[in-house]
Amino acid sequence: MPQLGETVSEGTVTAWFKSPGDTVAAGENLFEIETDKVTVEVQALSGGVLSEVRVNTGETVPVGAIVAVIGEGGAVAASPPHPLRGRDEKGGKPQAHAVRDPFKLAPFAETNTPTQNYGKATAPNGLKITPLARRLIAQSGIDLAGLAQSLRAKGASRIARADVLAALSAPPSLPPSPLPGPPPQGAAPSADRVPFNTIRRQTGERLAESWQTVPHVFQAVEVDFAAVDKVRQARKADFQARHGVSLTYLPFIARAVAIAIADFPRVNARLEGEGLQLNADINLGIAVDLSHEGLVVPVLRNAGDLTVTGLAKAAARLAEKARAKGLGPDDFAGGTYTISNNGSFGTLFTAAIINPPQVAILSTDAVRKKPVVVESEAGDAIAVHPVGVVAQSFDHRAFDGAYSAAYLQRLKEVLETHDWALELG
DSSP: OOOOSTTOOEEEEEEESOOTTOEEOTTSEEEEEEOSSOEEEEEOSSOEEEEEEOSOTTOEEETTOOOEEEESSSOOOOOOOOTTTSBOTTSOSBOSSOOOOTTSOOOGGGTOOOGGGSSOSBOTTSOEEOHHHHHHHHHHTOOHHHHHHHHHHTTOSEEOHHHHHHHHHSOOOOOOOSSOOOOOTTOOOOOOOOOOOHHHHHHHHHHHHHHHHSOEEEEEEEEEOHHHHHHHHHHHHHHHHHHSSOOOSHHHHHHHHHHHHHHOGGGGEEEETTEEEEOSSOOEEEOEEOTTSOEEOOEETTGGGOOHHHHHHHHHHHHHHHHTTOOOGGGGTTOOEEEEEOGGGTOSOOOOOOOTTBOEEEEEOOOEEEEEEEOOTTOOEEEEEEEEEEEEEEETTTOOHHHHHHHHHHHHHHHHHSOGGGGGO
């Protein structure tokens, strides 16, 4: 099991592309794994014959565990027990009888077909089907047309793995009673059960640990985005035409973060033993929502060396790659500071949870037009400007509130007074 990022400790095998006895070439896709951050296909490091598969589909094992053996000869070791007939959840003796578990997939060797070849990418009613969902649909034999119809009625735009798992775990439907009676007094209304996918489960575990072990402190400042918006509005059409990406507020904020961190390096650090290790590079984690199916945080490297143009293009590439499930282990490694951007959803204030070993995270929320006081030699006046809140959650062990507040004030100053026209050429 390979190391997929510095904070990943385990992975779940979701598919095997080869069976024991198959010839494997170096660099050929061997198996697929899911972690809390990424789904990735793993290539064979050397060629030979796949003599043994030690980890079945659906099993979760720690980084460094041996999952398969590739030898030079043609001898094939006995296959391990079927995952549904193997050891129980506590590692005890094998179960006497197989019990259908909708949350575990059948071994990939039974079909020996790559994930992307599992049927069509759309359902009969036009709903898109994710690759993992296609594999699970093919292996489970679930009624695709019925599932698609049910999800369409709920307003869904695609069929994801979690939807298939939820359908498999649901009890069989019964015909309605010819004379239905009133519901029992005090009975709770029925509701659909949505099982956690791997990303949601492991993200929840990691953030729960962060919340319980890191002393979080939250601070926020209100920023007048008039200087940013003046340049953004004037250049966004040309920028879209030249670079193929939208000119949002995010790259301006990312650039301001890089400038402010140069004056407050402890924000861009990590806890290490009894001290604080300052990072030489600014590698920004950019939180990306996967259509409400989970959250990933790919890393935009060397952000301090990029202009607004470079940051806009790099952030757009990362987001597109994340939503296409094309991120690899290197895309998640080395983050030193994270930006969580919820502004497109209209939020006012977000208290984000820190992603250890980082010591701080910045949240940005919606920019709205508000009345502000404009000071001039002629006196104060009221004007309508675009205003938004930027907030930082920080680890109180790394620095105190005064340091964080000073950093936020510097960030506000950069956003309000920097010559942003120079950043766009």
